[in-house]
Amino acid sequence: MTTESSGSGESPAAGNIPLPRRGFLKIGLLGTAAMAAGGTALAFRQTVLRETPKDGLKVLSAKEYAIMAAIADIVCPPRSEGVPSASDLDVARNVDRQLAKLDVEVQKEMKTLLGIFDSALTGFLFDGRLRPFTALPKEEQTKAFMAWGDSNVAFRRIAFQALKQLAGAMYYTDTSTWAIVGYNGPPDVSGYREANRLKREAEAAAAAVPVPAAGGTPQ
Numbered sequence: 001m002t003t004e005s006s007g008s009g010e011s012p013a014a015g016n017i018p019l020p021r022r023g024f025l026k027i028g029l030l031g032t033a034a035m036a037a038g039g040t041a042l043a044f045r046q047t048v049l050r051e052t053p054k055d056g057l058k059v060l061s062a063k064e065y066a067i068m069a070a071i072a073d074i075v076c077p078p079r080s081e082g083v084p085s086a087s088d089l090d091v092a093r094n095v096d097r098q099l100a101k102l103d104v105e106v107q108k109e110m111k112t113l114l115g116i117f118d119s120a121l122t123g124f125l126f127d128g129r130l131r132p133f134t135a136l137p138k139e140e141q142t143k144a145f146m147a148w149g150d151s152n153v154a155f156r157r158i159a160f161q162a163l164k165q166l167a168g169a170m171y172y173t174d175t176s177t178w179a180i181v182g183y184n185g186p187p188d189v190s191g192y193r194e195a196n197r198l199k200r201e202a203e204a205a206a207a208a209v210p211v212p213a214a215g216g217t218p219q
Contacts, residue, residue, distance in 0.1 A: 047118050048134040053093045058100040059107050060092070064114045068092040068167070070134050071117070074145050075167040083180060086171055094170040110166075113159055117148075126156065 047063040057065055072086035072095075086092075099107050116122055123129040127147050129136070136144060149160035171177060 047132055053090060057096050060096045060099070060111065063118070064111055065092050065096065066134055067114045067118045068095050070141060071145065071163050072167040072171065074142050075164050076171040084174070084176055086167065089171060089174045089176070091167055091170045094173060095166060098170060113162070117159065117163070126151065126153070
């Protein structure tokens with residue numbers, strides 16, 4: 001499953017990522033309760049970690065990085081030969097760097113959400129599984145992720161969309177993915193810039209020429 005292009009022709013640049021600076025995800029009472037309960041289960045059933053970026057993490061913990069990486073692998077798998085996967089581009093690291101630009105409130109919400117998502121107890125309460133999301137085989141991870149999107153619980157559907165959009169947005173900020181959606185990159189405007197520069201210089205030179213008085217000649 002991948003995030004599809006809108007077809008608008010707009011650049012999938014980082015500035016267009018749908019991450020508001022406040023209120024990114026309203027977790028609510030259900031999410032808070034699930035996280036509180038899930039903490040006990042996580043003490044016994046731990047997140048399966050991945051190697052973290054060599055340059056470190058700014059917001060996410062090693063556990064949260066591993067959870068986000070597993071989600072990104074589902075959202076952005078390689079669709080054909082030569083198409084990079086989320087792991088190839090280290091989408092989870094890109095998420096970490098993007099979160100570092102946002103408010104602390106948003107960072108906390110995302111970190112809490114990732115903990116809820118991976119929790120073995122959360123999985124048991126909603127889907128009857130006892131292992132953390134990151135400990136599941138890839139096929140079961142995909143089913144577990146999709147179950148959030150198809151859930152009758154609004155919180156789970158909202159969380160699913162938030163995680164899906166975040167992973168997809170961070171994947172398509174990498175220039176190596178632009179050809180997948182038919183985007184050739186920003187237009188070359190160097191010619192326009194040079195023309196505008198010459199125009200400004202000509203206008204400045206014309207403005208510097210003194211205007212002769214009526215019936216006279218320039219001094």
